[in-house]
Amino acid sequence: MKRTRLFMMLSAFALLSACQKETDIFDGPSLNDIYGEFSLLQPLEVTDDAIDFAAGELAVFTASFSKNVNWTIRITGNESGAVKEISGFSNILSADNATWNGSTTSLPMFRAEDCSVELFFENEEETYSLSLSVVSPKVNTGxxxxxxxxxxxxxxxxxxxxxxxxxxxxxxxxxxxxxxxxxxxxxxxxxxxxxxxxxxxxxxxxxxxxxxxxxxxxxxxxxxxxxxxxxxxxxxxxxxxxxxxxxxxxxxxxxxxxxxxxxxxxxxxxxxxxxxxxxxxxxxxxxxxxxxxxxxxxxxxxxxxxxxxxxxxxxxxxxxxxxxxxxxxxxxxxx
Structure with a gap:
């Protein structure tokens, strides 16, 4: 009889634990992403501020934030007026999501020129910036x-x-x-x-x-x-x-x-x-x-x-x- 009661108690505990695990699963955004205060944890930087795209070099932007946000990097050629935009949703910028190969989003194409870089966010007022130089533009194969x-x-x-x-x-x-x-x-x-x-x-x-x-x-x-x-x-x-x-x-x-x-x-x-x-x-x-x-x-x-x-x-x-x-x-x- 005691063994039966012990078995029933253990089964109930296992069932309760399983139910508890199910309620812990949450597929939506975290409360921090929704209500947390935004701040820049690591400043916006670029791996190389003088980039030779013709030689195969790439510009990699890095930064980190206190929460996941929709962000956009906008690069503008100071002479050409060319514009490149890179966007994503994350709390970090790295080579995986913020690499520029010298291409453009809005014509004209970039040339050898100084460029202004802006990092801004959806629903956040903060904007961060830096400058870089294109030593030589991207070469297109063909x-x-x-x-x-x-x-x-x-x-x-x-x-x-x-x-x-x-x-x-x-x-x-x-x-x-x-x-x-x-x-x-x-x-x-x-x-x-x-x-x-x-x-x-x-x-x-x-x-x-x-x-x-x-x-x-x-x-x-x-x-x-x-x-x-x-x-x-x-x-x-x-x-x-x-x-x-x-x-x-x-x-x-x-x-x-x-x-x-x-x-x-x-x-x-x-x-x-x-x-x-x-x-x-x-x-x-x-x-x-x-x-x-x-x-x-x-x-x-x-x-x-x-x-x-x-x-x-x-x-x-x-x-x-x-x-x-x-x-x-x-x-x-x-x-």
């Missing part, structure tokens, strides 16, 4: 067609209509999306959609075709374009001509020409446009059409890239800015 930092590529071709206020020139006036120079395309042509064009042949880079992967799903075309305030009529058309039969020339009407048409009627300022090569289509007067050649997107057979600046002649003056044309592999450009 086939760079042009960044307009030098003179006009002598291997390119061009045509500009004899309209009004024509401007097809490289400019250096502080508005570049990357580096210090960009290409300005603008003018008014009252009788034709075409304002001007640029032909970029593979031969300008040492071979009949561009040095690209054969897999169209791995190749991305990237360009930085800027719409100008008050102008909503610019159309920029990119054409990609392929040498389907490999004879070293492009035969009009027999071989593929894929296109990417962009209407600059949205936000003002610089925007990154990235397009997977496999998603390029055949266009006729802006509408999808049957392929001209074998209908297979073959980036390794790309013979020429053409850029056409267009606008409805009835809409008057049109303008677009262009910078940093590059093919990347496996992913779009991370500027």
């Amino acid at each position: 086939l760079l067609l042009e960044d307009f930092e030098g003179a006009w590529n002598p291997g390119w071709g061009s045509f500009v209509q004899s309209g009004a206020d024509m401007s097809f020139v490289i400019k250096d006036d502080g508005q570049a999306a990357q580096g210090s120079q960009y290409y300005d395309m603008g003018g008014e042509v009252g009788w034709d959609y075409l304002i001007g064009l640029i032909d970029i042949p593979g031969s300008a880079y040492g071979a009949p075709t561009f040095d690209l992967s054969a897999n169209p799903d791995n190749v991305f075309f990237n360009v930085l374009l800027a719409k100008q305030p008050g102008l909503n009529n610019a159309i920029v058309l990119f054409q990609f001509r392929e040498d389907d039969n490999g004879d070293g020339v492009y035969t009009e009407g027999e071989e593929d020409m894929f296109s990417l048409e962009l209407l600059l009627n949205g936000e003002n300022g610089w925007q990154l446009v990235s397009k997977k090569y496999a998603d390029l289509v055949t266009l006729v007067n802006g509408a999808p059409a049957a392929a001209i050649g074998n209908g297979i997107n073959e980036p390794d057979k790309l013979f020429q890239v053409s850029i056409l600046m267009l606008a409805n002649p009835a809409t008057g003056y049109s303008q677009a800015l262009m910078d940093y044309l590059i093919f990347t592999e496996n992913a779009p450009l991370e500027p």
